[in-house]
Amino acid sequence: MTVVVAVGDSIAFGVGDVDHACGPQAWSGRVSRLISAVNVNLGMTGAVLRDVESRVPEVLAQGPDIVLVSIGGNDIVRGPFDREEFGNRLADCLASFRSVGAEVVILTVPDLSRMVQLPGFMGRALHARTHAVNTALVSAAERTSTIIVDRWHDPQTYLHTHLHVDRTHPSSAGFQYLAHCTLAALGFGVVLAPIAGVPAPRRRAIWIATSGLSWVIRRFPLVVRNVVTLMRARPQRGRECTHCDAVFGWMSPSMAD
Numbered sequence: 001m002t003v004v005v006a007v008g009d010s011i012a013f014g015v016g017d018v019d020h021a022c023g024p025q026a027w028s029g030r031v032s033r034l035i036s037a038v039n040v041n042l043g044m045t046g047a048v049l050r051d052v053e054s055r056v057p058e059v060l061a062q063g064p065d066i067v068l069v070s071i072g073g074n075d076i077v078r079g080p081f082d083r084e085e086f087g088n089r090l091a092d093c094l095a096s097f098r099s100v101g102a103e104v105v106i107l108t109v110p111d112l113s114r115m116v117q118l119p120g121f122m123g124r125a126l127h128a129r130t131h132a133v134n135t136a137l138v139s140a141a142e143r144t145s146t147i148i149v150d151r152w153h154d155p156q157t158y159l160h161t162h163l164h165v166d167r168t169h170p171s172s173a174g175f176q177y178l179a180h181c182t183l184a185a186l187g188f189g190v191v192l193a194p195i196a197g198v199p200a201p202r203r204r205a206i207w208i209a210t211s212g213l214s215w216v217i218r219r220f221p222l223v224v225r226n227v228v229t230l231m232r233a234r235p236q237r238g239r240e241c242t243h244c245d246a247v248f249g250w251m252s253p254s255m256a257d
Helices: 026-034 049-054 056-061 083-099 120-143 172-186 201-232
Strands: 003-008 038-041 066-070 103-107 147-149
Touching: 003 026, 003 049, 026 038, 026 066, 026 172, 049 056, 049 083, 056 083, 066 083, 083 103, 083 120, 103 120, 103 172, 120 147, 147 172
Parallel strands: 003 038, 003 066, 066 103, 103 147
Antiparallel strands: none
């Protein structure tokens, strides 16, 4: 039977997918259910690249046929970022997954400056850092024949209905759409079943007052440090980076329709 393994950050783990009517869901769970595969989810919240590196042996031990990778979102704001080093290290991980014959799928990081409301200079810095991470990610994927699902360019990524109330993770509908795009990129013919997932204003207000507020309190020191890091990133003249089209001059097959 086909084995699907997810590794990486909270997107791989499934933060934001609250629809568990059909059992474990998230990205890999939804992909696995659509093709009747075995699902192994090794994602973890807050993961950075070194966490993926540490889990390479565990991924390989599962005998994966498909490896789903989501990484880079946390690396954007956690300390200095060397694009070349990040790309080379990520390429090593992807090459390891490919070495056992697995098809590997990796996500680009969405433009977080479009998803989170920040002051102008911080939004530009966040956009620039996300662009740098995606440049390294695309380079690593192309060097290892890894399939790319492009969340950066896809307008569906930023739809209100496809985002969790925290505005950074996919909703249940967003994860279902992501599973559809992944299988389309892999060459599977699947039909996307619509999922109602519009967060009610009251639900969002409750989340901000409870989970959202506690998140800020717990991570305030890290947030302050990351703001300083982002301010040091080379700014762009606006939120639309002039070099994005040159780097991302393509779309994954599922996004081109």
